[in-house]
Amino acid sequence: MSIIPAPISRFFHKTASPPHFYALADKLIPWLTVLFLLLLIPGLYGGLVMAPADYQQGDSYRIIYIHVPAAWMSLFIYVLMAIMGGIALVWRIKLAEVMLISSAPIGAGFTFIALVTGSLWGKPMWGTWWVWDARLTSELILLFLYLGVTSLYGAIEDKRDAARAVSILALVGVVNIPIIHYSVEWWNTLHQGPTVSKMDKPSIHISMLIPLLLMAVAFKVYYAIAVLQAAKLQLLKREASAQWVKSLLEKPQ
Amino acid sequence: MSLTQAVWAIIRRDLLLAFRRRAEMANPLLFFVMVVTLFPLAVGAQANLLQAMAPGVIWVSALLAALLSLDGLFRSDFEDGSLEQLLLSPHPLSVLILGKIFSHWLVTGLPLLLVAPLLALFLGLPEKAMPTLWLTLILATPMLSLIGAIGVALTVGLRRGGMILSLLVLPLYIPVLIFASSAVDRATSGLPVTAQINILMAMLLLALVLTPLPTAAALKMSVN
Amino acid sequence: MEEAIQSGLEITDLSCSRDDRTLFSGLSFTVHPGQVLLLEGSNGSGKTTVLRTLCGFREADAGEIRWAGQSIKESSFFADMAYVGHADGIKKELTVLENLRFGLALSRPGHYSIEQALKKVQLAGYDDNLVQTLSAGQKRRLSLARLLIIHSILWILDEPFTSLDKQGIELIETLIDAHVNQGGMVILTSHHDLSLPYTRLQRIHLNSCH
Numbered sequence: 001m002s003i004i005p006a007p008i009s010r011f012f013h014k015t016a017s018p019p020h021f022y023a024l025a026d027k028l029i030p031w032l033t034v035l036f037l038l039l040l041i042p043g044l045y046g047g048l049v050m051a052p053a054d055y056q057q058g059d060s061y062r063i064i065y066i067h068v069p070a071a072w073m074s075l076f077i078y079v080l081m082a083i084m085g086g087i088a089l090v091w092r093i094k095l096a097e098v099m100l101i102s103s104a105p106i107g108a109g110f111t112f113i114a115l116v117t118g119s120l121w122g123k124p125m126w127g128t129w130w131v132w133d134a135r136l137t138s139e140l141i142l143l144f145l146y147l148g149v150t151s152l153y154g155a156i157e158d159k160r161d162a163a164r165a166v167s168i169l170a171l172v173g174v175v176n177i178p179i180i181h182y183s184v185e186w187w188n189t190l191h192q193g194p195t196v197s198k199m200d201k202p203s204i205h206i207s208m209l210i211p212l213l214l215m216a217v218a219f220k221v222y223y224a225i226a227v228l229q230a231a232k233l234q235l236l237k238r239e240a241s242a243q244w245v246k247s248l249l250e251k252p253q
Numbered sequence: 254m255s256l257t258q259a260v261w262a263i264i265r266r267d268l269l270l271a272f273r274r275r276a277e278m279a280n281p282l283l284f285f286v287m288v289v290t291l292f293p294l295a296v297g298a299q300a301n302l303l304q305a306m307a308p309g310v311i312w313v314s315a316l317l318a319a320l321l322s323l324d325g326l327f328r329s330d331f332e333d334g335s336l337e338q339l340l341l342s343p344h345p346l347s348v349l350i351l352g353k354i355f356s357h358w359l360v361t362g363l364p365l366l367l368v369a370p371l372l373a374l375f376l377g378l379p380e381k382a383m384p385t386l387w388l389t390l391i392l393a394t395p396m397l398s399l400i401g402a403i404g405v406a407l408t409v410g411l412r413r414g415g416m417i418l419s420l421l422v423l424p425l426y427i428p429v430l431i432f433a434s435s436a437v438d439r440a441t442s443g444l445p446v447t448a449q450i451n452i453l454m455a456m457l458l459l460a461l462v463l464t465p466l467p468t469a470a471a472l473k474m475s476v477n
Numbered sequence: 478m479e480e481a482i483q484s485g486l487e488i489t490d491l492s493c494s495r496d497d498r499t500l501f502s503g504l505s506f507t508v509h510p511g512q513v514l515l516l517e518g519s520n521g522s523g524k525t526t527v528l529r530t531l532c533g534f535r536e537a538d539a540g541e542i543r544w545a546g547q548s549i550k551e552s553s554f555f556a557d558m559a560y561v562g563h564a565d566g567i568k569k570e571l572t573v574l575e576n577l578r579f580g581l582a583l584s585r586p587g588h589y590s591i592e593q594a595l596k597k598v599q600l601a602g603y604d605d606n607l608v609q610t611l612s613a614g615q616k617r618r619l620s621l622a623r624l625l626i627i628h629s630i631l632w633i634l635d636e637p638f639t640s641l642d643k644q645g646i647e648l649i650e651t652l653i654d655a656h657v658n659q660g661g662m663v664i665l666t667s668h669h670d671l672s673l674p675y676t677r678l679q680r681i682h683l684n685s686c687h
Contacts, residue, residue, distance in 0.1 A: 092536075148420045151417050152408070152417055152421065155411050155414070155417050158495060164474045165474050168407065168474070172425070175463065179428050179456070180427055180428055183428035183431045184431070259582050263579075266568070266571070270568060274570060329568075334562055334563070334565055334567075337534065338560075338580070338583065341533075341558070342555070343555045343556040343584070344583070
């Protein structure tokens with residue numbers, strides 16, 4: 001605590017205080033929703049309509065506009081969860097715990113989407129639904145890590161203890177993700193020989209790249225909306241007996 | 254008393270306890286042998302098929318046996334209050350835990366080395382792969398105890414922690430599984446295995462340094 | 478060192494809640510050397526939680542615990558205290574002697590040797606008996622023998638009189654009395670009333686909050 005100057009630490013504690021955060025989230029969500037639509041619509045239009053068909057894969061490659069951003073998000077959210085876990089363990093900020101817990105199902109959702117779209121793409125590419133491709137396998141293991149977090153949180157009755165347990169687990173997981181990733185990649189080259197990985201980044205045409213980036217940012221904004229909504233709900237549940245929740249509930253809508 | 258004495262006392266006590274409960278301790282070992290026995294029955298007894306599968310089968314079984322034995326690491330200490338006393342000791346918990354993990358490994362990991370020749374016999378693993386199998390077992394089974402300790406520490410307070418334990422621990426075992434079984438696999442065809450062994454050694458050192466802290470933190474949470 | 482211990486254990490404004498239910502709040506007390514603190518209250522009033530918070534098993538929501546004038550994390554608190562909870566931390570597969578030796582190995586030696594301590598709790602001659610052959614009362618006395626052999630100024634005892642007969646209770650009272658006479662401190666919860674001079678005895682009644 002001492003390494004952080006007092007004004008900054010005060011700012012964080014104020015922003016992180018549940019009622020303050022609740023109000024802030026309420027204000028942010030509409031704006032984020034507008035931003036999300038502004039990114040999503042051109043991204044989808046550009047990707048599904050404007051971008052040219054791939055000369056090898058035809059139209060089936062267009063699934064990358066969902067698959068790739070979802071796969072990016074799956075990793076991004078886990079790292080974010082580990083950071084939240086670290087903050088929760090060191091500074092005992094309740095909001096960090098809440099954000100960690102709220103992120104887990106969203107991250108698991110993105111991971112699941114990445115897996116399903118990857119497998120859908122595999123059908124026209126290789127003729128099978130599932131290939132033990134390095135990235136798909138890593139993604140599957142990541143899904144297990146997410147499910148570990150959510151089920152551990154669900155299993156521990158005292159929610160403060162549960163949040164601490166999950167913070168530890170997320171930190172352990174994030175240290176292991178690179179190790180798992182590289183060992184799976186290594187395993188893959190060893191057992192299958194050098195297959196052309198479908199998610200390798202080939203030189204991508206600019207008209208394909210722009211929608212992809214738009215979609216990637218749109219997914220991030222979507223995550224922000226979803227996590228704020230989930231965090232609001234979590235806060236209400238956890239602080240049900242606090243004064244600010246009571247006055248919030250009494251306020252006429 | 255000094256920290257070294259405390260760690261020795263923990264190792265001695267846990268070994269003594271394991272000896273007094275030896276019937277229980279044999280279970281993971283039996284389980285290991287039984288799982289390996291099931292494979293030829295399930296996939297057929299073609300010698301070349303079994304030999305090709307042997308490294309994988311042995312290592313998957315070792316993983317499952319380790320998982321089964323993990324519960325004994327902290328369960329009885331948690332139930333009879335010994336864990337609370339361990340937490341109250343003025344010594345650093347993460348070091349004391351290493352003592353517990355070490356004796357757990359001596360009791361559950363090391364015996365796998367003794368059954369390894371039997372498995373090699375069952376699955377037709379060539380003799381030249383035996384030294385590698387031993388080496389990977391020596392290097393990798395301590396990792397299974399170390400990594401597993403985090404999972405047990407997180408779930409020891411739960412009434413039905415078993416299912417969650419496997420969900421938490423098995424994904425973390427994957428790198429160990431990959432490198433250990435691949436080393437044995439290469440040894441069967443007479444290829445060099447230095448790369449795998451070096452990686453396993455590096456991972457073991459990393460696990461020794463990194464796992465005690467989260468385990469200690471998780472135990473504090475569980476005792477709460 | 479001994480000077481510093483004079484200020485004893487100071488608790489200010491301690492509060493603790495579980496799942497939104499406040500167990501206790503604004504709890505303040507001080508225990509000086511030579512004093513016994515008896516925590517009273519109905520079941521569920523949070524007596525055990527107070528003790529577990531003192532031991533550092535639970536984190537307090539608010540408040541401060543100071544030992545010898547310093548916050549407990551900076552002081553020698555954990556080296557100076559000993560705790561016997563509901564679960565007594567005794568291994569039933571080990572002998573009496575093995576259990577005590579292990580307890581000693583985790584801590585520093587105290588006033589009494591193992592032999593003297595066993596005599597004091599009337600377990601002399603049971604050295605090599607497995608704990609699972611002892612009666613519940615004998616087990617309880619064994620767990621208290623551990624307090625005598627390790628260095629401990631503050632004893633934290635959660636219901637030390639359960640499963641003890643009348644003589645057993647008197648024995649423990651004598652031990653507590655001897656400990657505070659030597660400048661020790663004791664915090665305990667009990668349904669049983671202690672027969673100690675009230676100059677030595679402090680009582681705190683925890684009101685249940687529901």
